[in-house]
Amino acid sequence: MSVIYDRVALIGLGLIAGSMAHAMRRAGVAGDIVGTARSAETRATAQEIGLCDRIVATAAEAVADADLVVLAVPVGAMAAVAEEIGPHLKPGATVTDVGSVKKAVVEAVGPHIPAGVHFIPGHPLAGTEHSGPRAGFAELFDNRWCLLVPVEGTETGALERLRGFWEALGAQVEQMDPEHHDLVLAVTSHTPHLIAYTMVGVADDLRRVTDSEVIKFSAAGFRDFTRIAASDPTMWRDVFLTNKDATLEILGRFTEELFALQRAIRTGDGDQLFDYFTRTRAIRRGIIDAGQDTDAPDFGRGLSRAQKAG
Amino acid sequence: MSVIYDRVALIGLGLIAGSMAHAMRRAGVAGDIVGTARSAETRATAQEIGLCDRIVATAAEAVADADLVVLAVPVGAMAAVAEEIGPHLKPGATVTDVGSVKKAVVEAVGPHIPAGVHFIPGHPLAGTEHSGPRAGFAELFDNRWCLLVPVEGTETGALERLRGFWEALGAQVEQMDPEHHDLVLAVTSHTPHLIAYTMVGVADDLRRVTDSEVIKFSAAGFRDFTRIAASDPTMWRDVFLTNKDATLEILGRFTEELFALQRAIRTGDGDQLFDYFTRTRAIRRGIIDAGQDTDAPDFGRGLSRAQKAG
């Protein structure tokens, strides 16, 4: 593959930026990768593992002469970073981000982008529960979606270039408007995360009652929740604070349905439970058919145990 | 390994019984495995894949001369099966079950077990979202827990034999009383399943609004829920109907905490969210340290994608 951006600046060096660095190298689409992070510790680690071609101390320094600038910090930190880099952006450069919420980022970053610089918000729908500069890997975006959320007046050329870049990193690209993005993600990601955090919190309270049994006997259901609830607290705090409306809307619907099922349990209405549990199977089928998850039982965990045992 | 029970009868031939059949053969602990299931179709499939040494048409027939009888049907079907087999059980035989709820099974099955037959309820904490006679595999119980719930007056010899049997199938065995079992499982399995079903149900409602986007963009969080919510509707209806009190108790706590977090989102209390999300990480760590789950990012899904890509 040939170079798409001569110089790419990564602001923030966590799971997503790190994976982008690995994937850019695999694809050969960046001439030169410059990175920076808030803490000296993260910058030192990135240096040590050779995550980028060059690590610099400030975001302002990083964006100098960059053709693509990627904001890969928590959503709540985007405004301050944008304000810092605004005056140093090269005319004709593209600024994008990878934040999990889009309307808030458009509002926080947009005002700091000078005329002559393209601002194209984005969100790769790929992640793990790990974070930090060592968590990234080149395959993270393979066959995953990356949603681009162009603001009014985005130049087609700049948009197509960014699309080609993400495709080279392994992703499939789709466009969406910010409000719609935030609603869809509230359903597929944000509310499920809040629910998982809550359920694990409840178990933690009960741990004092049931000792460590909750951990010991965590198979089936609960341990899947604990994986989700092990995600970075800062990232998720920012997601809920900045995607408040859509999250509260979906939470409202969730609570309504939960109460209906709770009532069915209380009154012993087996038919209602059975019908509800039958309806939800079709969605799983759809996800597997769409290639968005494995059909291996228990995500293939059983399989890998078998291999270990064998 | 040497034979522990000369003849084992499996009543019900789904995921759990099927996995037991495979694991019994791997360990060589059963002289002879006889199986039966409600439908002719399941019996024919079991016959075709050679799941047991012999498939018979009725439970009464299956238990004749069996040293161990395993009830592996949904919890709500246990009473009728116990009533059917009661008169046909061999003196000195052991009857156990694998139901996900224990207090209700003790009450439903106990009265049908004649004097001279050992009744030792059990529950292997292992499963996948798949079901039926083709879903089983020998490794399902490896390094998983099997909880035995002996009723009053259980003979030590019979109990130790059943413990040895489950250990030969790969499991670690622990004893628990029925009420405590049902509470712990309400936390680690039953309530998480209800919540997952609910969240997927909400997404299904919204699907009419957001088209198939919920499926398409299901990465991160939601698709884990869909796996849980793809589990067998009959099994789960019965679990909630028979473990009503503990489930409603945990659901009540869950709703309280969810409302507190919802309020924190509404009022923008980032500190409360951050603290809550930090606390829950420790539990994940505990589960991984206890060997109950993989530490591979995203359950190793990313890894298997990488291997496929590579």
Ligand SMILES: NC(=O)c1ccc[n+]([C@@H]2O[C@H](COP(=O)([O-])OP(=O)(O)OC[C@H]3O[C@@H](n4cnc5c(N)ncnc54)[C@H](OP(=O)(O)O)[C@@H]3O)[C@@H](O)[C@H]2O)c1
């Ligand atoms: N993880 C996912 O599953 C996922 C998926 C899609 C999108 N995203 C989005 O991607 C972005 C980055 O997430 P990540 O998972 O890569 O996070 P991460 O691994 O935790 O890394 C975050 C990076 O941002 C820096 N940072 C944190 N707070 C900052 C602040 N106040 N000012 C400046 N820099 C700050 C950190 O610097 P230090 O290391 O020096 O603290 C670190 O380099 C977030 O907006 C998130 O919403 C995440």
Ligand SMILES: NC(=O)c1ccc[n+]([C@@H]2O[C@H](COP(=O)([O-])OP(=O)(O)OC[C@H]3O[C@@H](n4cnc5c(N)ncnc54)[C@H](OP(=O)(O)O)[C@@H]3O)[C@@H](O)[C@H]2O)c1
């Ligand atoms: N799946 C799990 O994750 C898991 C884990 C631990 C314990 N358990 C417990 O294990 C038991 C079996 O679960 P499974 O996953 O093996 O289920 P499964 O794969 O769905 O198999 C259930 C078996 O029970 C039979 N059956 C269903 N309804 C019946 C009825 N009314 N009367 C007589 N037989 C009936 C079925 O017969 P047909 O095939 O002929 O319909 C089938 O052979 C349940 O009590 C469940 O709570 C399940």
